[in-house]
Amino acid sequence: MFIEIMPNSDTPIYTQVMYQIKKGIVKREWGFGEGLPSVRSLAGDLGINMHTVNKAYNLLVEEGVLEKNKKGYFVREKTAIVADDKLQAFLQEKLQEIMIDKKIYAISDETFEEWSDTIEKDFNSEGK
Amino acid sequence: MFIEIMPNSDTPIYTQVMYQIKKGIVKREWGFGEGLPSVRSLAGDLGINMHTVNKAYNLLVEEGVLEKNKKGYFVREKTAIVADDKLQAFLQEKLQEIMIDKKIYAISDETFEEWSDTIEKDFNSEGK
Amino acid sequence: MFIEIMPNSDTPIYTQVMYQIKKGIVKREWGFGEGLPSVRSLAGDLGINMHTVNKAYNLLVEEGVLEKNKKGYFVREKTAIVADDKLQAFLQEKLQEIMIDKKIYAISDETFEEWSDTIEKDFNSEGK
Amino acid sequence: MFIEIMPNSDTPIYTQVMYQIKKGIVKREWGFGEGLPSVRSLAGDLGINMHTVNKAYNLLVEEGVLEKNKKGYFVREKTAIVADDKLQAFLQEKLQEIMIDKKIYAISDETFEEWSDTIEKDFNSEGK
DNA sequence: GTGGTCTAGACCACT
DNA sequence: GTGGTCTAGACCACG
Numbered sequence: 001m002f003i004e005i006m007p008n009s010d011t012p013i014y015t016q017v018m019y020q021i022k023k024g025i026v027k028r029e030w031g032f033g034e035g036l037p038s039v040r041s042l043a044g045d046l047g048i049n050m051h052t053v054n055k056a057y058n059l060l061v062e063e064g065v066l067e068k069n070k071k072g073y074f075v076r077e078k079t080a081i082v083a084d085d086k087l088q089a090f091l092q093e094k095l096q097e098i099m100i101d102k103k104i105y106a107i108s109d110e111t112f113e114e115w116s117d118t119i120e121k122d123f124n125s126e127g128k
Numbered sequence: 129m130f131i132e133i134m135p136n137s138d139t140p141i142y143t144q145v146m147y148q149i150k151k152g153i154v155k156r157e158w159g160f161g162e163g164l165p166s167v168r169s170l171a172g173d174l175g176i177n178m179h180t181v182n183k184a185y186n187l188l189v190e191e192g193v194l195e196k197n198k199k200g201y202f203v204r205e206k207t208a209i210v211a212d213d214k215l216q217a218f219l220q221e222k223l224q225e226i227m228i229d230k231k232i233y234a235i236s237d238e239t240f241e242e243w244s245d246t247i248e249k250d251f252n253s254e255g256k
Numbered sequence: 257m258f259i260e261i262m263p264n265s266d267t268p269i270y271t272q273v274m275y276q277i278k279k280g281i282v283k284r285e286w287g288f289g290e291g292l293p294s295v296r297s298l299a300g301d302l303g304i305n306m307h308t309v310n311k312a313y314n315l316l317v318e319e320g321v322l323e324k325n326k327k328g329y330f331v332r333e334k335t336a337i338v339a340d341d342k343l344q345a346f347l348q349e350k351l352q353e354i355m356i357d358k359k360i361y362a363i364s365d366e367t368f369e370e371w372s373d374t375i376e377k378d379f380n381s382e383g384k
Numbered sequence: 385m386f387i388e389i390m391p392n393s394d395t396p397i398y399t400q401v402m403y404q405i406k407k408g409i410v411k412r413e414w415g416f417g418e419g420l421p422s423v424r425s426l427a428g429d430l431g432i433n434m435h436t437v438n439k440a441y442n443l444l445v446e447e448g449v450l451e452k453n454k455k456g457y458f459v460r461e462k463t464a465i466v467a468d469d470k471l472q473a474f475l476q477e478k479l480q481e482i483m484i485d486k487k488i489y490a491i492s493d494e495t496f497e498e499w500s501d502t503i504e505k506d507f508n509s510e511g512k
Numbered sequence: 513g514t515g516g517t518c519t520a521g522a523c524c525a526c527t
Numbered sequence: 528g529t530g531g532t533c534t535a536g537a538c539c540a541c542g
Contacts, residue, residue, distance in 0.1 A: 009221075010218075011221070012516085012517065012518090013517080013518075014517080014518090019224075019225055019228055022228045022229070022232045023224075023228050025232065026228055026231045026232060038528075038529060038530080039529080039530065040528090040529080040530085048518080048519085049518060049519050049520075050519095050520095050530095051517095051518075051519075051520095052517080052518065052519085054530080054531085055517090055518095057530095062318070065232060067392075068530085069391060069392050070391065070397070070526065070527065070529080070530085071527085071529070071530095072529060072530075073530090078234070081232060081233060081234070082233065082234075083229070083233035083235065087229075087233070088235075090138075091226060091229055091230075091235075091243075092243050092247075093137075093139070094222065094225070094226055095226060095243055095244065095247065096147075096247045097147055097222070098219060098222055098223060098226070099244070099247050099248070099251075100147055100150050100151050100154055101150070101211070101215075101219055102219075103154045103251065104150045104153065104154060104193060104209060105209060105210065105211035105215070106206070106209070106210075107211065107219075115219075115220050115223055116223065116227070119220075119223065119224045119227050120227070123227075123231065135325060135326065136323075136325050140540080140541065140542090141326070141541080141542075142541080142542090176542080177541095177542050179541095179542065180541080180542060183541090183542090265477075266474075267477070268531085268532065268533090269532080269533075270532080270533090275480075275481055275484055278484050278485070278488045279480075279484050281488065282484055282487045282488060294513075294514060294515080295514080295515065296513090296514085296515085304533080304534085305533060305534050305535075306515095306534095306535095307532095307533075307534080307535095308532080308533065308534085310515080310516085311532090311533095313515095321488060324515085326514080326515085326541065326542070327514070327515095327542085328514060328515075329515090334490075337488060337489060337490070338489065338490075339485070339489035339491060343485075343489070344491075346394075347482060347485055347486075347491070347499075348499050348503075349393075349395070350478065350481070350482055351482060351499055351500065351503065352403075352503045353403055353478070354475060354478055354479060354482070355500070355503050355504070355507075356403055356406045356407050356410055357406070357467070357471075357475055358475075359410045359507065360406045360409060360410060360449060360465060361465060361466065361467035361471070362462070362465070362466075363467065363475075371475075371476050371479055372479065372483070375476075375479065375480045375483050376483070379483075379487065396525080396526060396527090397526080397527075398526080398527090432527080433526095433527050435526095435527065436526080436527060439526090439527095
């Protein structure tokens with residue numbers, strides 16, 4: 001799996017790590033039940049601090065995406081990942097924000113579709 | 129126009145104000161060239177800090193949504209509002225995040241459509 | 257409120273802080289809705305690190321005991337504090353452990369009652 | 385005797401083993417003076433590391449619950465098992481924590497009694 | 513002034 | 528070798 005971090009993005013690093021891991025799961029680069037790299041090794045690979053990775057992992061546990069045991073962190077079984085009310089509200093809010101910006105900046109449906117397709121294709125592309 | 133602020137949301141207040149204003153424009157509650165409430169009065173109405181409103185207004189000027197002159201802030205002509213590269217990248221990133229969460233939490237296309245429709249309807253509804 | 261930390265205890269400091277805060281709520285030294293000391297000031301008072309207090313506060317938010325907004329951390333309304341299954345299982349496990357030790361070490365019911373009474377009295381005593 | 389280990393519990397495995405053994409003694413599944421399974425065989429049965437069992441056994445010797453001789457580990461005579469100050473303090477602290485949580489989460493006396501009864505019944509039930 | 517993020521580095525617990 | 532805890536200190540975002 002290729003995790004890319006943009007240190008200068010407005011998005012906090014731990015959030016980026018979270019999404020990159022979720023993306024890896026979506027792309028099936030990590031199967032259910034599979035173990036993730038250790039906190040320290042991933043931190044080393046990405047050139048970031050251990051605590052930052054740790055925070056990302058723990059938040060993913062809270063979200064129900066990962067689980068941890070005494071050996072480390074693992075991808076949880078798919079059946080267990082469910083969006084609670086708070087997360088659904090969060091997604092709806094985010095969706096509304098995008099739709100507002102789409103209107104305000106007069107981004108055409110075509111452009112928007114194009115973006116979606118590119119992302120979707122990325123999901124289905126072979127991981128590294 | 130009704131601006132609703134959720135003080136306990138994770139979204140910063142100035143961001144909420146920005147989106148509520150943009151939404152007002154989308155809903156045509158504010159026409160192009162129309163003046164916005166003064167920083168002080170809006171802050172008073174919403175019960176928030178003057179600096180917060182000020183920040184929201186100024187960021188909207190930066191984004192090209194508003195313009196400022198000696199009399200105050202005004203909605204800019206529609207033709208002038210264009211998303212620059214940075215904003216486009218930001219929107220694409222946000223779109224990717226939603227799509228990742230949609231997949232991870234196995235949110236059905238139907239549910240997603242439903243959300244979009246609700247938001248869309250809100251855009252076309254009569255503002256209070 | 258008097259928070260006492262035992263740096264040499266086996267119990268992690270953040271756990272101690274959590275229980276001291278809950279105890280303060282039980283003793284009604286902190287009312288519902290009341291604000292807690294800032295992360296940094298409490299850390300200063302206790303002579304511990306800011307991050308440790310922060311962790312305690314955030315875990316209490318997860319547990320539903322506190323809530324946070326942009327101004328800081330607050331005691332949540334009592335009605336909202338409910339033990340979920342995991343927490344109930346945890347308490348039952350802990351209860352079983354105590355009962356096992358009670359039997360093994362032949363601690364008399366009288367001694368045990370005495371301990372409970374002392375703790376209960378402490379709950380009802382005037383805070384600092 | 386049936387020793388059940390929950391690998392995903394927050395409680396360290398050696399602690400779980402310790403309590404399961406104490407529980408076995410309470411349930412009189414192991415009489416005083418009786419020998420315990422060898423470190424290797426128990427570790428094998430439970431599918432855990434030998435060192436982990438070893439640690440549990442040695443800590444129980446320290447606590448005065450077991451004694452060790454050249455032939456292995458044995459349940460010590462009941463009269464010899466006494467809680468020292470440190471252990472008493474530990475139990476009182478644990479008791480206080482449970483009582484705090486009971487109050488905070490508004491767990492009723494009835495529920496609590498029920499839990500105690502269930503545990504007590506387990507103590508008196510026929511072992512496996 | 514409040515919390516949030518990130519880093520660097522140390523020591524410990526568990527298996 | 529894995530994660531957990533704690534510290535010290537810096538910089539930033541928010542209101």
